[in-house]
Amino acid sequence: MSLSPLQLCLLFSSALFCVGLIGALARSNTILVLLGVELMLNAANINFIAFWRFGPAPSPATGVMFVVFSIAVAAAEAAVGLALVIAIYRHQKNIRLQEAVRLKG
Amino acid sequence: MTLVQLSRVTPGVSDWFFQSLSSPFIAAAGDSRLERLPIIARDLLTSRLPEPWRWWLNSLLAILVVLFGFAILFALLTLVERKVLGRVQNRPGPNRTGLPFTKLRLFGLGQPLADGIKMLTKEDIVPRSADKLLHFLAPVALLAFSILTFAVLPFGRNLVPVELDAGILYFFAAGAGTELAVFMAGWASRNKYSLLAAMRALAQLISYELPLLLSFVPVIMMAGTLSTTGVVEAQAGWKFGFIPHWHVLTPWGFAAFVIFMVSALAESNRSPFDLPEAESELIAGHLTEYSGFKYALFFMAEYFGMCALSAMAVTLFLGGWRAPLPFLEIVPSYVWFALKLFALLFGFIWIRATFPRLRIDQLTRFAWKFLVPMALINLGTAAFWSLTCNWSGPLQLARWAIALALVAGPFVVMGRKLSRDYAPRTYRYA
Amino acid sequence: MSIAFLIIALVTLGSAAVAMSLRNLIHSALLLIASWAGIAAFYLWAGAEFVAFAQLLVYVGAVSMVVLFAVLLTRQSRVDMAIAPDALRRIVAALLAGGATLGVLFGAVVSAPLPIAASATPVTVSVRQMGQELMGTHAAALLIVGALLTVALLGAIILASTGREDPPGVAPPAVAPPTRKTS
């Protein structure tokens, strides 16, 4: 079995995705769940770059542009997510996700 | 097998790295011998070697020159700072430490050496409850990040260690790591003062990162490039033969320069923004639990950061290594760069000698309510300047007037607003 | 440079995996930052300089700070540190789900007939090119991202703010905007 560099990069990114997924599913700490989601986003970005670099690209900059936008969105997601963490903490004095079950403030 | 294939299929990848780190110090014809002195000296050392070795050795030489140059500058700067501070306070400063074992004083030139020996021989104390690994990593990471920033600075004509297409972005990306190191130092010390100082430092660094980044966006807009050499290129030439095309000599450029320098003061934790190390409140801030060589590393990193930011300011606003007047071009470019760098560093020291420390709320308010809006408005001013670049004659005057008003108007309005909150106070019980 | 790729991948994956399993939140945050830096190194390796520096600037410079602030502002009590009774079940389930996903992804990647780049030489994108793309083809996306970031910033501030008034004397009183005489 021989793997092309593209496949290697994709394997790398899928492994990273799964690490993020397991972290997000297994941990009860809100911050760590959020960081797991961030890792999954990053894994997706790696895919973009891998396809941009090793795959047949429709236009020379598309993959890179996509990642730039993705990073911007991820930053926004992190900011809002961590603000939510702070809000949850203020509300229930801990950040365990299982206890954040009430919809009413 | 797959690895072999990977390198076979992608020959470009391995080459790219070498290409992008373009051979440092490319020789250029046409310059004076003095101008090319560093390159000639470099070639003398390495020209006999075969090609790949030569590249490595050239890079190594560049790194060594930059590191040693700035290490010596750091040593001198500590002395100059203390002497200038002393002179400002009407005392001579350190003036006794000269050559060891002699009566030669040499104006205290031996002081940095003595300080170094003292720092090296001090006991390295690690608190028992500290996070040992992070406690050790923090100064190392801080110094590493500050040294990384030197890679893209153009120290002279054709004297760029690494020519990067996105050099300015690289500079600030590498600088972003310093905040992390400060946090690590504060948290790993397991000391409440350290942690508080680290939190303060983070708040300060984040607040001032924004105006710092926004202030040079106009420069990038006008120069049309993110590469440091490109920015210096954009400032070539003289108007009327004697006014250099430096960015600082335009209304938007001047405002951006001031904003950049103020933010640089805050980013490098220098007085009057040295809140993280406010000894009256936080002992020594995140440095509280550090001693000996690690403390020296922190100190070094602070000065390196200051030097790097000053050098960046020189590159972005003060024409880089360009001479101020045409006939002064016989002086080599690296001398001009050094002179401008020294001037800015002296400014840092002068400011430290003058201003009292800010309070934390004043500090963040100044960043968010004054510097950031000013930088954004300045971006608009630069856009106006760029749109009207072909106005001439009386329109040129109008262009200057409008641009000046666009800079001074918001400054006056926001300055009034800001100073009204603090200006003359009445104390009830004083 | 495949060795470099391997090292980058191992460091990134290793630090991410360890970060996800650590109990100390600060340590996992710092390891995650290392992982993000590793991803930036991967971008650099792949030739996407700009993205690499952007990744460093955004993740190592900004997101890490937000994460660390969030960790420090939410104090962990001993109850939180203790292992929850259903933790083991959840971890096993997560590992199963993650493993299954990994298996599916690996299988797909290995077996799929992936197109290979036509030319072996890397495509390089200069910053100038990127700028033109951003302002030309992707101008609408740029605007939307700008709006998104603004909204996210405001939303984050509103979410995290306590909602109480500032104590008097600390904050300046709300005043009418100054009359513009000078400009």
Add this chain to the structure above:
Amino acid sequence: MLGIGLLKGLGVTAKNLVGSFHDPARLVTTEYPEQRTKLPENYRNFPFLVYDGTAAIDGLRCVACKICEVECPPQCIYIIPDRDEKGRPTKKPKVFDIDISVCMSCQICVEVCPFDAIKMDQQYEIAEADRFDRLLLKREALAKPNSYYQEIHPAEAAQVDAMLAEARRKADAKAKAAAEAAAAKAATAKPGAANPPTRPPAPSGSTPATAAMKPATAAMPEPAVPPVQPTQTPAENSATGNPVAPKTGTPGA
């Protein structure tokens, strides 16, 4: 407006910076071990004993009246009067110790001394390599010539000398008068032999401040409890006895 004040401040520091180079008078520092600034005359740290003439111990003005020992607030002075073989006081201190680790430089001993025998020193280089070295100053270490006193406190010393000369002249005149008036009787008019409270030789007090000081010091209660043991080595203890032992006797008369 924002910024003007900052620029003014920068101007001030720049003026200092430049001025310190071309105007040496601005520099307020001296290079300490080589150059020394003249201390102000009223600078004081610890007491010393003045002697007249050349013999350090014999010339001491101190008569071991123990007033300073009584008045000293932290009780750092310890005096044993000297007695001749017949047990009569010779009006000289046999032991005069000052524990300068206890002394608080209050100068009260100087104020109360009727004989201008104890004065404040200006010697500030008293650091020692050993921790307990030279904390307990003996008579020999304390005795310093009158010329030294005149050197460090010129104005005050001149006043004191004039007063002493006046007192001596008066005493001589009185002695002469007494000798003339009662030639038959043996002359006993010796001013120094009188009881301390009457203070005959210096009727106006040693310094003007003494008059104001006297009620305060007189009102000061005697400490009833023995004071805290000062830091001293056993050797010193054995050599001098306990220097701060509670007073048992009254000043010799």
